[in-house]
Amino acid sequence: MDLNWSETQAAMRRDLRRWIDRNLAEWRAEIGAELSGDTREGFAQQLLWECRLFEAGWSAVAWPEAYGGRDGTLWDWLIFEEEYWRSGAPQRVTQNGIQILAPSLFEHGTQTQKDLLLPRIAAAEDLWCQGWSEPNAGSDLAGVSSRARRVPGGWVLDGQKTWTTRGAFCTHLFGLFRSDPASERHRGLTYLLVPLDLDGITVRGFGRLDGDEGFAEVFFTEAFLPDDAVGTSVVLGEVDRGWSVAVSAASTERGLLRSPGRYQATVAGLLDLWAERGGDAALRRRIARAWMLVDAYRLQTLQTITTLLEGGDLGSEASLAKVWWSELDIELHEIALDLLGADAELEGPWSKGHQFSLAGPIYAGTNEVQRNIVAERVLGLPR
Amino acid sequence: MRFGLDDDREALRSTARDLMDELCPPAAVRAAWTREPDPAAWRALADAGALAVLVPESEGGLGLDETYLVGVVEEAGRAALPHPLTATALVAAPLGVAGATVTTDLGASSALVPAATFAEAFLLRSDDGLRLYEAEEVEIEPVETVDASRHCARVSPLAPGEPVTDDAAAVQAAFERGVLGTAAELLGLSHRMLELTVGYAAQRHQFGKPIGSFQAVKHHLANARIQIEFAGPAVLYAAYGLAQGLADSGRAVSQAKWLAQNAAAVTGRTALQCHGAIGYTTEHDLHLYLKRSWALARSWGPADFHADRVAASIGI
Numbered sequence: 001m002d003l004n005w006s007e008t009q010a011a012m013r014r015d016l017r018r019w020i021d022r023n024l025a026e027w028r029a030e031i032g033a034e035l036s037g038d039t040r041e042g043f044a045q046q047l048l049w050e051c052r053l054f055e056a057g058w059s060a061v062a063w064p065e066a067y068g069g070r071d072g073t074l075w076d077w078l079i080f081e082e083e084y085w086r087s088g089a090p091q092r093v094t095q096n097g098i099q100i101l102a103p104s105l106f107e108h109g110t111q112t113q114k115d116l117l118l119p120r121i122a123a124a125e126d127l128w129c130q131g132w133s134e135p136n137a138g139s140d141l142a143g144v145s146s147r148a149r150r151v152p153g154g155w156v157l158d159g160q161k162t163w164t165t166r167g168a169f170c171t172h173l174f175g176l177f178r179s180d181p182a183s184e185r186h187r188g189l190t191y192l193l194v195p196l197d198l199d200g201i202t203v204r205g206f207g208r209l210d211g212d213e214g215f216a217e218v219f220f221t222e223a224f225l226p227d228d229a230v231g232t233s234v235v236l237g238e239v240d241r242g243w244s245v246a247v248s249a250a251s252t253e254r255g256l257l258r259s260p261g262r263y264q265a266t267v268a269g270l271l272d273l274w275a276e277r278g279g280d281a282a283l284r285r286r287i288a289r290a291w292m293l294v295d296a297y298r299l300q301t302l303q304t305i306t307t308l309l310e311g312g313d314l315g316s317e318a319s320l321a322k323v324w325w326s327e328l329d330i331e332l333h334e335i336a337l338d339l340l341g342a343d344a345e346l347e348g349p350w351s352k353g354h355q356f357s358l359a360g361p362i363y364a365g366t367n368e369v370q371r372n373i374v375a376e377r378v379l380g381l382p383r
Numbered sequence: 384m385r386f387g388l389d390d391d392r393e394a395l396r397s398t399a400r401d402l403m404d405e406l407c408p409p410a411a412v413r414a415a416w417t418r419e420p421d422p423a424a425w426r427a428l429a430d431a432g433a434l435a436v437l438v439p440e441s442e443g444g445l446g447l448d449e450t451y452l453v454g455v456v457e458e459a460g461r462a463a464l465p466h467p468l469t470a471t472a473l474v475a476a477p478l479g480v481a482g483a484t485v486t487t488d489l490g491a492s493s494a495l496v497p498a499a500t501f502a503e504a505f506l507l508r509s510d511d512g513l514r515l516y517e518a519e520e521v522e523i524e525p526v527e528t529v530d531a532s533r534h535c536a537r538v539s540p541l542a543p544g545e546p547v548t549d550d551a552a553a554v555q556a557a558f559e560r561g562v563l564g565t566a567a568e569l570l571g572l573s574h575r576m577l578e579l580t581v582g583y584a585a586q587r588h589q590f591g592k593p594i595g596s597f598q599a600v601k602h603h604l605a606n607a608r609i610q611i612e613f614a615g616p617a618v619l620y621a622a623y624g625l626a627q628g629l630a631d632s633g634r635a636v637s638q639a640k641w642l643a644q645n646a647a648a649v650t651g652r653t654a655l656q657c658h659g660a661i662g663y664t665t666e667h668d669l670h671l672y673l674k675r676s677w678a679l680a681r682s683w684g685p686a687d688f689h690a691d692r693v694a695a696s697i698g699i
Binding site: 001002003004005006009075271274275284285287288289291292293295296297299300302303305306307317320323324368370371372374375376378379380381382383 | 384385386387388389392450577581584585592593595596598600601602604605606608609612613614615616617619620623638641642687690691693694697698699
């Protein structure tokens with residue numbers, strides 16, 4: 001038990017804080033009015049921000065330097081996240097590539113795939129969106145029916161993906177396709193890496209609940225995917241064995257997608273709002289309670305990272321955190337709206353954040369699915 | 384940076400777990416409802432040094448800190464040990480009161496004292512701080528409480544007793560340690576109630592299937608597991624805060640108690656609901672743990688008391 005940061009870690013935090021504060025101001029001066037990254041114009045603005053992060057080596061701190069990272073540990077990642085969200089910097093439009101595809105590349109990619117693709121992800125040159133959900137495969141991801149047919153020199157893709165976050169603005173999609181037509185459920189699926197500019201692919205963006213064009217559906221009609229369409233093999237892992245590759249990423253997504261730093265920043269905002277507006281004793285207790293839940297998430301993450309660094313793995317336990325942070329995020333925003341009172345209906349960061357928080361229990365596997373996972377794989381209850 | 388029990392601390396906790404499994408099974412807790420608790424488990428804890436973890440080595444103790452003891456207390460909570468481990472090992476021992484079964488009124492808002500019918504020494508609040516009384520120096524008026532294995536009584540001094548401390552900071556620190564111990568016990572109780580219920584849900588069949596295969600039951604139990612998951616690190620952090628004398632240790636202790644009582648409340652309700660009617664009996668063991676959790680949830684400060692302390696500490 002030692003909760004002190006090393007001198008090197010403390011120095012990194014100081015450097016990062018200085019760097020973000022200066023660069024955020026410069027970037028904001030450069031772009032004018034800052035728009036949501038889930039709109040086409042805002043996405044373009046935030047790519048400029050991502051380039052700044054990459055050039056200074058901050059885009060993926062825990063990755064090896066050779067791939068554009070800083071050779072950092074998970075502790076460095078945690079520090080980065082705390083400082084990043086504290087600063088009020090925008091959400092990461094490169095998030096799906098860095099946090100969902102990359103962990104699978106590290107685990108299942110060939111050397112060439114890693115050498116070629118990871119630096120491009122870190123540099124925001126390739127912008128990846130995820131192709132898991134389909135109209136008939138949501139919580140039941142094994143129900144994927146988009147097809148990949150093997151032909152000489154590549155694959156022919158048919159089908160439809162949907163709820164593809166920022167799909168209309170991205171350059172590439174990673175996803176699961178049924179490569180063995182005779183297969184059922186989680187067998188016979190292949191994890192493919194797909195450039196979105198192929199002939200036969202149509203991407204249509206549409207509005208989310210919060211009004212931004214953050215969603216897309218992607219149609220594949222006899223789209224030919226050459227074997228080396230991404231400069232190296234488009235298959236991640238083995239043909240027909242894509243499920244295990246996707247599952248490894250799902251655990252990472254649930255476990256580390258939303259760092260405590262995000263909620264520490266949100267609760268800090270609530271304290272400011274309280275100072276500004278005040279409220280009654282009941283509201284004060286709700287804030288204290290929310291503060292405790294956020295801090296409990298921080299402490300549990302310290303424990304999780306310790307376990308991971310000592311050779312443990314994340315696995316099903318990730319589902320515990322996913323339910324926690326997603327429900328907590330809603331409560332934090334509901335408290336903010338209650339502090340704002342009748343002003344809560346004004347469009348603004350809190351109303352926008354509230355709408356976004358409501359997606360939390362749905363994305364990355366619904367909380368109902370997470371509870372099933374907790375019950376069956378953590379508690380060992382019968383299926 | 385490292386957050387978690389190391390091998391030495393884990394070993395101490397594991398020793399306590401084995402002792403409790405052997406010497407404080409549900410039957411021992413049940414027996415303690417109608418008579419003085421069997422001293423076997425308490426003696427074994429004393430022999431293992433568990434009562435003197437916080438006593439300096441020069442005085443025959445282990446000379447360790449709260450991060451070593453907190454796991455032991457959690458195990459005692461898990462077993463619903465009827466003896467006053469928190470009062471003796473956490474609250475009294477660092478005040479130089481060692482070598483006895485000590486109880487205290489620091490955790491109650493009235494003069495309600497647990498383990499009062501068999502304690503050897505009483506650490507009670509007085510106008511000038513804390514005083515220690517021997518059993519014959521107090522009047523003991525037993526009361527009926529929901530958890531009879533607690534052996535609560537109203538206690539009033541008959542003699543001046545022996546002054547232990549008149550330092551307000553020392554009294555406050557003793558209170559913090561008591562809150563920590565209670566949080567750890569509640570965490571242990573939550574684990575036990577969840578284990579009992581998971582076991583029952585896997586074995587009890589209705590509609591031709593184990594009830595644990597039904598999603599409604601699964602989700603209840605998953606919710607309890609989630610609350611326990613996030614209370615655990617907070618309890619350990621509170622122990623670390625007290626051990627290190629951190630500036631935020633009071634807040635950490637209140638946070639731990641709040642989260643642990645919440646985990647115990649969610650788990651207790653879930654446990655009762657998922658057991659169905661058998662859980663609503665005194666024949667089944669669940670009530671032994673459930674009633675202990677109700678008692679502890681509101682002693683050493685109820686939920687709102689601790690939420691208000693946290694609120695004040697974060698500047699609202």
